[in-house]
Amino acid sequence: MRALHVITGLGMGGAEQQLRLMLRHLPASCDVVTLTNPGSVARQIMDEGTRVTHLGMTGNRDLSALPRLTKLIRAGRYDVVHTHLYRACLYGRIAARLAGVRAVVATEHSLGESQMEGRPLTGGVRALYLAGERLGRVTVAVSPAVARRLHRWGVPRQRISVVPNGIDADRFRYDPAARATTRRRLDLPEDAYVVGGVGRLTPGKRFDVLLRAVAQLPGDVVAVLVGTGPQEAELRNLAERLRITGRVRFAGEARHEPDVTPSDGTDLPALLSAMDALASPSPEEAFGLALLEGLASGLPVLYADCPAIDARPCAERGLAMPCASDPDSLARALHTLRPRGTAARTAPPAAHHYSIARSAGQLMNVYESALSGSISEVTCDA
Known part of the structure; x- marks a missing residue:
């Protein structure tokens, strides 16, 4: 299986470190695209043998990034596109669909009750999020709490899977x-x-x-x-x-x-x-x-x-x-x-x-489900 991970940036942060750790344990051939900021975590991922491409996105409204990302996905012939963090989830889902990839998975790392990734939630943010979410096949929540928040937002239960973060x-x-x-x-x-x-x-x-x-x-x-x-x-x-x-x-x-x-x-x-x-x-x-x-x-x-x-x-x-x-x-x-x-x-x-090996196994089950087109009920076993 070939999987492409698309993330907003790769500076030091929880989602970024979780992606790095997950890449070590996933039994799949993976590449990474960072839209912006190929920081310290990008260097660590490359040192461990995974290719990282910096898309060079200049801001939230840099629409020129979309055709570049679409071309990259199409050329890589990926089976699964997995997006991380708000901006990457929006652009990555659209690009994956334009490239003909239907097995699109997104992980929601940072959704709180009133903020996402440290920024206040607004009606516009929520509407844009839900519009992008419909282009994917599965949204992964890192905890049952996040799964419940997603459902209250309007994401159908059957499109949510819980795969908790893991540590070594x-x-x-x-x-x-x-x-x-x-x-x-x-x-x-x-x-x-x-x-x-x-x-x-x-x-x-x-x-x-x-x-x-x-x-x-x-x-x-x-x-x-x-x-x-x-x-x-x-x-x-x-x-x-x-x-x-x-x-x-x-x-x-x-x-x-x-x-x-x-x-x-x-x-x-x-x-x-x-x-x-x-x-x-x-x-x-x-x-x-x-x-x-x-x-x-x-x-x-x-x-x-x-x-x-x-x-x-x-x-x-x-x-x-x-x-x-x-x-x-x-x-x-x-x-x-x-x-x-x-x-x-x-x-x-x-x-x-919360073993990273256990979480990687659960994520592979999500990938296989997305590839087969089957949709299962939300899993809340953290």
């Missing part, structure tokens, strides 16, 4: 040596209590709540934010206003695995090992990939919304605890967590449940 839990196993290396690199005191936040630095992630919570806690509590984004300058200014500049570290983008062994402390598993807790104040998540990675590192996880964790039985969640998305609640929860320490950091069953 063993790659995030707690590493005391990486913890020491990373803490030295970030100039973190040995006895600091480190609270992490992982994700794009955008208003929707509510990392301002995390900084305000840290400001209420003792001076040896330090926040480490992993990621980049348009809100970084605002968050730095907030830390200065709260007088906690010395207690906040902006770690920047992080690879999902080390380039060297032993780790130099710049990769995400090492950064998670350096933390004592992980917090996600975001009130709208489509899945919660970073939180699962934190669980795989054995971290206590505080979250305002995480469909992936909420879909699992309480006995499988380890130290994952819901928490309201306000500074006072988060500060109280972190204060309660602090005595636990790092003595026995092991991944709970929920982290192993």
Whole structure:
């Protein structure tokens, strides 16, 4: 089977990293097209042997990209075209149909109740989304929560399949040596209590709540934010206003695995090992990939919304605890967590449940269904 993945961009992000990881496990011959921004993830995908083509799209209304993409799909003689993220889903579905490919699959990675990919949802966005969705055969939701949102929007149940995101839990196993290396690199005191936040630095992630919570806690509590984004300058200014500049570290983008062994402390598993807790104040998540990675590192996880964790039985969640998305609640929860320490950091069953190999197998079933033309009822087994 030949499959083409079309994605809006390949800078560092959850959907982009999920595509990279999925490509390793899919038993299909795959190529990738990125409409814009062939960033760090594009380089990683190419290093691992998958061809990546940059379409050079200049903006949302660059219609010249459509015939170029159609020509590329037709020349590749692909069996399946799989699109990721809003702009790629719209252009990719149209191009695939123009190229004569009927097995068109789209993954909805980032649909919240009031926003998509960090942007507010409007009537126009919804109408355009639904118009494009009808050109595909299957829409994949990364969680039952996203499946329900799609159906409320007007996507028929029989056109929705749930294929949860997956992780390689063993790659995030707690590493005391990486913890020491990373803490030295970030100039973190040995006895600091480190609270992490992982994700794009955008208003929707509510990392301002995390900084305000840290400001209420003792001076040896330090926040480490992993990621980049348009809100970084605002968050730095907030830390200065709260007088906690010395207690906040902006770690920047992080690879999902080390380039060297032993780790130099710049990769995400090492950064998670350096933390004592992980917090996600975001009130709208489509899945919660970073939180699962934190669980795989054995971290206590505080979250305002995480469909992936909420879909699992309480006995499988380890130290994952819901928490309201306000500074006072988060500060109280972190204060309660602090005595636990790092003595026995092991991944709970929920982290192993979301196996990337399992997700890849489910996605191949979706491809085969799309190719055969059969349509099955929505699957909500996360």
